[in-house]
Amino acid sequence: xxxxxxxxxxxxxxxxxxxxxxxxxxxxxxxxxxxxxxxxxxxxxxxxxxxxxxxxxxxxxxxxxxxxxxxxxxxxxxxxxxxxxxxxxxxxxxxxxxxxxxxxxxxxxxxxxxxxxxxxxxxxxxxxxxxxxxxxxxxxxxxxxxxxxxxxxxxxxxxxxxxxxxxxxxxxxxxxxxxxxxxxxxxxxxxxxxxxxxxxxxxxxxxxxxxxxxxxxxxxxxxxxxxxxxxxxxxxxxxxxxxxxxxxxxxxxxxxxxxxxxxxxxxxxxxxxxxxxxxxxxxxxxxxxxxxxxxxxxxxxxxxx
Ligand SMILES: Nc1ncnc2c1ncn2[C@@H]1O[C@H](COP(=O)(O)OP(=O)(O)OP(=O)(O)O)[C@@H](O)[C@H]1O
Ligand SMILES: [Mg+2]
Numbered sequence: 001x002x003x004x005x006x007x008x009x010x011x012x013x014x015x016x017x018x019x020x021x022x023x024x025x026x027x028x029x030x031x032x033x034x035x036x037x038x039x040x041x042x043x044x045x046x047x048x049x050x051x052x053x054x055x056x057x058x059x060x061x062x063x064x065x066x067x068x069x070x071x072x073x074x075x076x077x078x079x080x081x082x083x084x085x086x087x088x089x090x091x092x093x094x095x096x097x098x099x100x101x102x103x104x105x106x107x108x109x110x111x112x113x114x115x116x117x118x119x120x121x122x123x124x125x126x127x128x129x130x131x132x133x134x135x136x137x138x139x140x141x142x143x144x145x146x147x148x149x150x151x152x153x154x155x156x157x158x159x160x161x162x163x164x165x166x167x168x169x170x171x172x173x174x175x176x177x178x179x180x181x182x183x184x185x186x187x188x189x190x191x192x193x194x195x196x197x198x199x200x201x202x203x204x205x206x207x208x209x210x211x212x213x214x215x216x217x218x219x220x221x222x223x224x225x226x227x228x229x230x231x232x233x234x235x236x237x238x239x240x241x242x243x244x245x246x247x248x249x250x251x252x253x254x255x256x257x258x259x260x261x262x263x264x265x266x267x268x269x270x271x272x273x274x275x276x277x278x279x280x281x282x283x284x285x286x287x288x289x290x291x292x293x294x295x296x297x298x299x300x301x302x303x304x305x
Contacts, residue, residue, distance in 0.1 A: 008156040010187060013066070015027075016062045017211075030213060042298070048191040096133055124173070157187065161191055175200060205217070205290070207297060222293060232285055236273065239253040
């Protein structure tokens with residue numbers, strides 16, 4: 001059956017795309033592992049779409065290369081069975097039903113028409129299978145796009161901003177589906193602006209800005225790399241007494257007796273409060289989130305929007 005891929009690792013090395021005025025992607029290297037959801041993050045104009053299109057052989061690189069399971073996309077003999085992609089809100093013939101749209105893709109890919117019903121089921125569109133595309137909501141169109149990407153049962157899924165325009169229920173559905181697909185051993189590479197969503201969705205992240213790599217690793221590693229530290233938030237009627245009882249803590253008293261402390265743990269704060277006889281009304285450890293890290297890492301590196 002030709003060049004079927006056995007593992008779905010994506011390797012991007014030195015990938016570069018220069019347009020006349022813009023270095024859209026500039027010497028970008030990263031890897032994406034099977035069995036995990038990888039979030040591909042960057043500000044507007046960072047080069048995410050251009051990178052994904054180069055991986056899929058839709059844009060020719062100026063330099064560098066991307067491989068999927070060791071082969072370039074163009075060299076895959078059965079690309080639809082290897083890689084499924086959702087690059088924008090899917091479009092289909094307006095008067096065609098969702099089911100017929102998928103059956104056309106099956107026919108073109110040499111797959112049995114029964115795959116159409118299987119993928120419709122997978123994305124929860126069975127009840128809308130016989131409705132015409134022009135009557136689909138944005139959420140249903142997104143689902144149909146994912147169904148089309150899944151038709152060849154691919155090892156690798158590449159999605160460009162799939163959560164765009166989805167309501168909270170749709171976003172949760174997308175998250176569950178992508179995590180399940182990764183759990184089946186597939187490689188899932190998904191770009192997004194929704195950082196809070198990425199923190200819930202992704203195992204790994206690749207952050208780019210102005211066409212260059214800014215950070216890559218697990219969500220925890222990237223948060224750690226940024227050098228951000230935990231903050232302990234404590235609320236007490238006697239912030240000054242508490243601060244005086246804490247060795248090595250730095251912090252500023254905020255409004256209503258809230259102290260934001262670094263350099264101490266919540267345990268140390270609680271113990272010090274007990275020793276000093278100070279009441280505590282709130283005590284929380286706050287981890288820096290991916291959003292904070294992203295803003296810190298990409299500050300001043302925005303591409304042209
Ligand atoms: N065909 C093209 N011709 C000229 N410039 C282009 C072309 N395609 C993209 N660019 C430029 O390359 C840069 C990267 O664009 P790209 O669409 O890859 O970014 P992105 O990270 O996907 O942004 P967004 O978050 O807005 O989707 C931008 O400055 C864009 O204007
Ligand atoms: Mg884009």
